[in-house]
Amino acid sequence: MPRLLRRVNGNRRRRFRAPPPARSRSSHRPTASPRDRSRSLSSSSPSFAFRTSPSGPHAQILYLIRSSPFDLSDMALTRLMSPRPPCSLPLPSPSYKNISGCCCHRGRRLLVRRAMPVASQHLSTATPLPPPSPQRQQMMARLEHGSLMVGGRELLARAPPNVTLRPADAEAAPGAAFLGARAAAPSSRHVFPVGTLASGWRWLSLFRFKIWWMVPATGAGAATVPAETQMMLLESRDEEGSAAAEGGAVYALMLPALDGDFRVSLQGSPENELQFCLESGDPEVQTMEAVDAVFINSGDNPFKLMKESIKLLSKIKGNFKHIGDKEIPANLDWFGWCTWDAFYKAVNPAGIEEGLKSLREGGVPPRFLIIDDGWQETVDEFEEVDETLREQTMFAQRLTDLKENHKFRGETCKNLGDLVKRIKEKHGVKYVYMWHALLGYWGGVQVTSDVMKKYNPKLVYPVQSPGNVANLRDIAMDSLEKFGVGIIDPDKIFEFYSDQHSYLSSVGVDGVKVDVQNVLETLGHGFGGRVAVTQKYQQALEESIAQNFKRNNLICCMSHNSDCIFSALKSAVARASEDFMPREPTLQTLHIASVSFNSILLGEIFIPDWDMFHSKHESAEFHGAARALSGGGVYVSDKPGVHDFSVLKKLVLPDGSILRARYAGRPARDCLFNDPVMDGKSLLKIWNLNNFSGVIGVFNCQGAGQWVWPVKDIDYVPTSINITGHLSPSDLESLEEIAGDNWSGETAVYAFNSCKFRWLPASFY
Structure with missing residues (x-):
């Protein structure tokens, strides 16, 4: 199967990032009429109709290139992924296998x-401004x-x-x-x-x-x-x-x-x-x-x-910055592997090396690795609790030390530094990230630990906002409310982060994924409130990252409150939705809908992380298509030896690099106010720009699942829904950014699945 090497003037382009976008040239873009926009795209006209197979979700990718005489010969070089013949997959219902394109103060203050x-006037004695124009x-x-x-x-x-x-x-x-x-x-x-x-x-x-x-x-x-x-x-x-x-x-x-x-x-x-x-x-x-x-x-x-x-x-x-004003981590341009779904908390050095080896030998070498939860030294203080409460204690475990636990210290692996050195030298990994929670671990730190005493920790009990409990309660918060959180003194939190990160940096670690961030909003009492304590922690975290790692190597996770979002001065990458859940078939379409819509807001402040996925999964191509459009990182959490390389090779180049889109993938304008999951009629179109083309992915998210809120009294039964929709070049926003000053409005459209090409005149808009 051929794979795209993307050459321009004979030189290989590894990164997908473009120069700063040109000023919008809306005057060069034809105005769409309602009649033209409503045309369906079909084989008998210069457009296409999207009718999904009756067996469930579907993804289709199209590339739109501004047209000029020299563009057509180079069109194959502008694709996001390598060309391939249309795939033919079995179509059981309901499933995802009919996806034919590959394409997550103290003290009282008042x-x-x-x-x-x-319309208050500025309090100034300067010459009054002239009245505004009628417009x-x-x-x-x-x-x-x-x-x-x-x-x-x-x-x-x-x-x-x-x-x-x-x-x-x-x-x-x-x-x-x-x-x-x-x-x-x-x-x-x-x-x-x-x-x-x-x-x-x-x-x-x-x-x-x-x-x-x-x-x-x-x-x-x-x-x-x-x-x-x-x-x-x-x-x-x-x-x-x-x-x-x-x-x-x-x-x-x-x-x-x-x-x-x-x-x-x-x-x-x-x-x-x-x-x-x-x-x-x-x-x-x-x-x-x-x-x-x-x-x-x-x-x-x-x-x-x-x-x-x-x-x-x-x-x-x-107190926060636009993504255009932030340093972007370099690991985003490389394929990654995360240990979470592969091992969960049982992660170990031998398993990590086995996973890296199996991907490398399959032709998709990971250059970015996240060692997720399971490497830290923690304690379960609730072993004697009644058996009926044991499940609740899983999120109340606490951190006791800053160094790795016994699994990463032994005969096969002397210490974490030994492992990091070996996987970089042997497996070609460029960036290693370690997971930790914002408070150290899910339940914070153990307040009696000799290592933690220097940070003045204390045990506090979360208090949730009425707004949170008005929607869905969370099992982790139920656990923390019952058993408490070991929180570090905000005046000592920078010292804690710096000690943790300087140790990790000293053993070759390149960055961190910081989870469980929103818990701080429940711990503001006695610390000046939720905003004050969040900003104290956020600033300390970002400063520690800047001091201890070479790049702005931080992934924020479980951080979707506005306290965190609007306090992100340096943080440049954030997870865009709930986890990818491989064992929950009804949540796959919800995941894609959520990450794309959430990116409308998050994509202006962060590079949205659409989460890992499994390459060997019934929804693998569905998720792969979305990651190709996301504008964020591409990484999987496959178990060692359990991979579908035909999916991965459409996303990853032979050297392990990826071609990342220019912006955050977001729904097309005519999708913004529709429900792509449950209204039974709306397709989800996600658009983005590449260096020389635009790309639109069309997804059928209907019938496979339902929104988890509001809670329903009956179990949902997946259904198969066939949908017809419309596609137009005008669905792709800002195409004029790459079209040039002399763009006539003509557009070339290439359908990835069918390998069909259409030339659309300017009058089509």
Whole structure:
């Protein structure tokens, strides 16, 4: 099977990253008409229709290349993966085997602040600015007579009089503002109604269905907005219902932010009111008002709106950065292997070498290795607990030492340094990461340990936010609430991280994957609140990484609260969803839908990590297709000797490098407000750009599973759903970035599975 070597002017290109993107040239991009956009792509027209096999999920990959006379001869060199003949796989139902393309303060503090009224003037004696133009004035966010206007349209109606609005940056972004509110009395937690959603808007929510992770939800009206919503993107169409007509669609973004020591989330109410919840996580940290609670902005392009909003919010807040301003770890451009699913906590040196050897001998050498949970020295303090409670104690074990446990010290492996040296020299591994939890281990550290005493640890008991328990409870948090967490003094946490990381670095380790991060939000009482303690730990972690490792070699995991997201100054890689779960067939489609939708937000702050997968699995090609589009790392967690190299060789070059897409993979614009998992009709289209082409993956996620929230009373029975959808070059955002100034709008489309090529004229859009 041929594999792509990707040569340009005779030189091999190993990395997939492009130069900084050119300024958008929207004037060179043809405007789509509703009629043209609605054409289905079929063999009788310059387009394609996607009808899945009746036996379940399906993935299709297409490459769109801007057309000019010299492009067609080089088209094969622009593909993301190697060419191959269409595969023919058995089609049992329900399964994933019909996927034909290969393509996760102390002390009481009362914060009383004055909220700025809408359209407040800068407190300056300088010459007054001229009045804004009518167009800019229409774009300005305004709160008038209980009506919140964004982008010239009403977003919220019947806002209470205690709701406030202040401009975020009237010069740079006239449509950007902060929503706030005042309360009658101070408290550490407020729930403020801000009005009802005006008619004509539909929304996409990214909310935490449990403490660690976000998933998407869609709807209209405020009543069904989930608790713990951390991003809300809304769309209002013109009267004819077309979002494609010029000026016909307005997008509004609502981002609950960090407001001082308080964290904010959105939620709906049975009265159809939209609310924001402001909480500190410490009864002693109180306020009467929120000033910069919810960031609001609007525009006509949802992806550009998100990018510009994150950049502006990071500039205003100063406690996190856009991904474009961060150092990107080099390991992302190399194929990786993680030990977790291969061994779980039974990981050992012999097994690690066996796994590396089997992949290397199969022609896909891992250059990146994660030694996951199971290498640390921990203690189970609950061996005498009643048998009925034993399962709950598994997440309460604590760290006792900074060095490796006995499995990594013996005759076959003298110590961790000996193992790291051997696997780099013998197996060609370039980067070795070690796993650890943010607090050391799941249950923190053992407070009586001689090694840990220097960090002033103490045993505390988590207190969850009402928003968390309103959705799904988590077994790990149930365990920690019962048995407590050994938390290190925040004033000593940098010393702890530096001691841990300097040791790992000294034995040849290159970076760390840091898990269980969101637990800090439950430990803010007595430490100044959830935001304060999170930022203390986050800054210490990032500083230790910078001091002890050569690159910004950090993967953040279980970190989907806004406390962590909006405190990431240097962290550049974060897991995008719940774990890949090989033994749960109904969760495979949910995983792909979640990572792609979550990347809308996370992809502007991190390189989203779409998680490992198994190359020999009924959903292997489904997951492989998604990883090829993700823009993040590609790594598996196969057991040694259990591999499908036909899948892996479509993703990995002979030297172990991968061709990584330019951005985070995200749903196409016409997928943003549909449910690709449970509405029975919507395909999921994920788009990205390469150096010289664009790529769209089409996935059928319907019928195989259901969202885990809200909880259903009956077991779900997978069904087979056949779907027809539409594809257009206009589904691929920002194609003009790679098209050049003289692009005529013509497009070449190559279908990866069928190896078919189509030339689409500019009039097709």
